Amino acid sequence: MTEPSRIYLSREDIAGLVARLAGEIDGNYRDRPLALIGVLRGCFVFLADLARQLQAPVRRVDFVRVESYGAKMVSTGSPRIVQGIPRESITGQDVLVVEDIVDTGATTAAVLRYLRRHGPASLSLCALLDKPSRRQVDVSVDYVGMTIPDHFVVGYGLDFDQRYRDWPDIWVVEPAHED
Numbered sequence: 001m002t003e004p005s006r007i008y009l010s011r012e013d014i015a016g017l018v019a020r021l022a023g024e025i026d027g028n029y030r031d032r033p034l035a036l037i038g039v040l041r042g043c044f045v046f047l048a049d050l051a052r053q054l055q056a057p058v059r060r061v062d063f064v065r066v067e068s069y070g071a072k073m074v075s076t077g078s079p080r081i082v083q084g085i086p087r088e089s090i091t092g093q094d095v096l097v098v099e100d101i102v103d104t105g106a107t108t109a110a111v112l113r114y115l116r117r118h119g120p121a122s123l124s125l126c127a128l129l130d131k132p133s134r135r136q137v138d139v140s141v142d143y144v145g146m147t148i149p150d151h152f153v154v155g156y157g158l159d160f161d162q163r164y165r166d167w168p169d170i171w172v173v174e175p176a177h178e179d
């Protein structure tokens, strides 16, 4: 069975990344109220920590939910927003999208497209982890916690088959070896 095998980022490492990101964001927004928009479900731990580290006023917090299609359903196209947010949470707001990880970029691209349609005053993207080597859709992350190679990581909100989201550290899951 495939299990998380080693800690990749300890909770202390993660706290350092979150503090640095909050500082970068504060430097750009200063006293401008921010609308934080998290992409469910993986973002929930990171967003909670980031929101509490920011000095910039958090005006509102909302969440979008995106349904991704597996490889067997590629013909159905790109991910779909299945739970949107009220228009007033976006229109005219300084919106910061909060992602746990950007991988192929498909999820984030769909979210950014959806948000742009509702006319935010500004739109930026913060991701704790970025895997640019896996990118299939052109998405650039404004605030990156850490760029990582193509490891499968779990914990701190990230799952494997819905497990491990509650683990405080981030672990690597090694692929199972055929004997």
Ligand code: PRP
Binding pocket: 039, 040, 041, 042, 043, 068, 099, 100, 101, 102, 103, 104, 105, 106, 107, 108, 158, 159
């Ligand atoms: C994960 C992660 C991102 C997305 C990134 O979500 O939270 O939202 O994948 O992958 P991409 O760049 O290849 O689109 P997932 O779809 O696994 O759902 P979850 O957040 O509920 O775990």
